[in-house]
Amino acid sequence: MAIDLKMLELDPRSGGGSESRRVTPVGSRLGSASAPSLLLPGEHFAAALVFWVLGGMGLVWVAPDLARGLFPLPRVIAVAHLFTLGWITTTILGALYQFLPVALRVPIRSAALAHLSFGAYVPGLVLFVAGLIGARHGLMLAGAVLFGSALLLFVANLAGTLWRCRDRDLTWWALSGASFFLLATVVLGVLLTGNLERDYLGAERFLALGVHIHVAVGGWVMLVVVGVAHKLLPMFLLSHGAPEWPGRLAVVLLSAGSVLLLALHHQLGPAAIWTVAVLLGGGLVAFVGQAVLFFRRRVRPALDPGMRLVAAALGFLATALILAPAFLVNGLAAPRLATAYVLALLLGGISHFVAGHYYKIVPFLVWFHRFGPLAGTREVPKVADLYDPRVANAIATLLVSGTLGLIVATLAGYVPLARPSAVVFALGAGGLALQMLTIVRRRPA
């Protein structure tokens, strides 16, 4: 038997490799091997789904208020925080604990700190929302301090993780910026909470509220979305090779707009407000453009339910962009327009973007931990086989149509449409939570 000894010299570490191949030694793999246990992202996703369902029910409660443009009502703000902090931020925290080791190839700095942060975050948020609904300022402040401290721990953990990362790509920069703006959002939120008691912001409190919302959305959430989408969308859609400059532009514009907001805060003049709007709006346009490029360059012919929800989210973000100039011109003189703008941005855009990724992340985690060990030994299901796509599409239809109905009802000031739309959305939210529960219970036969 003739042996071609050159065949044995493939490994370039031996110096004899005839091809310039970069070999990853099996023993030093990072990525999924260093991902935390299922418990860490799992506890976050479970809590986020509970907040999501509560948020859906809360929408039914406050839907008439929304259609009347009564966004400053404490119960409306409480429901808004069930979505922003409960659904969106809790999901982001859990997803980053799973995503960072894989995407940036560094393990989380401290899993124990992450559990501790979660343990303070959830009760803090519950206290805060309960305080808002019950008009108990002390409870609100205690909750804000508790979940604010939890977010500080999260940022410290994230910063420690990012610091150890050598490959500082777009995702790294986006997440670094996001962690800074998360801190800023917490500080601004605590200031607003304290203002309820002492009213030191006076007439500028609505401007301060606008700054808080836009630093949270533009600086924290959107930077995370841009950074994560930069890695995940090409992977999910198989759209490798799409131009990536819009993503880089989005990071620069969103960061610049958020910095300007923080620098001027409640002293923003009209010129500064328009400059911020152009920067943040430009960042959003750049991100939507980047995502559209990924979708258009995709090789996978069919969109799964998760990616359909993401596509719907992009549509809602575009709607928010269309409403933004009118909101800027009219300001608080048109409260229903302001409410519809925030609905399109938060409920339509970001909440649907997050919901879409649940159809990717949760089945993947279940597959990875339960079916992955069987790979190569027997036939295993695909990730998409872990749920019924018809049910998922029905849920997506409920979520999208409910959100559309709410936006239309708010824009038109048509109260009778608001509550039925919110019920439709809540049914979709409950359906999604139930479907995730079904997925989590899947085990090999």
Next chain:
Amino acid sequence: MTGDPFLEAAARLDSSPPILPPPEVDEVKVWQALSAVIDPEIGLDIVTLGMVYEVETIENAVRVTFTLTTPGCPMEGVITRGVEQAVASVPGVEHVQTVLVWDPRWHPGMIREGAW
């Protein structure tokens, strides 16, 4: 002892030719076994996806050179283990070596035509 089954197999053959021919590993069966390893997110097997670059056999040792869709792919550990387990199930295979490479970089054009 180098610890490398390929080098050890080569050394044995060079120094003392076997009296009986060793059981041959059927490379076709190795490829068939690899076709059972799927990328569960994409839903296609790694051969159809064009992720397996090379299969080499020496005696009863098999080396599989493969890639993933992207560096940092969360399926890295699962697919690597799947390759090892699938190839190990082929009759005659006693050693499996997996070599993960990033050059040439995988792109969707490597997917076999008609895969969808």
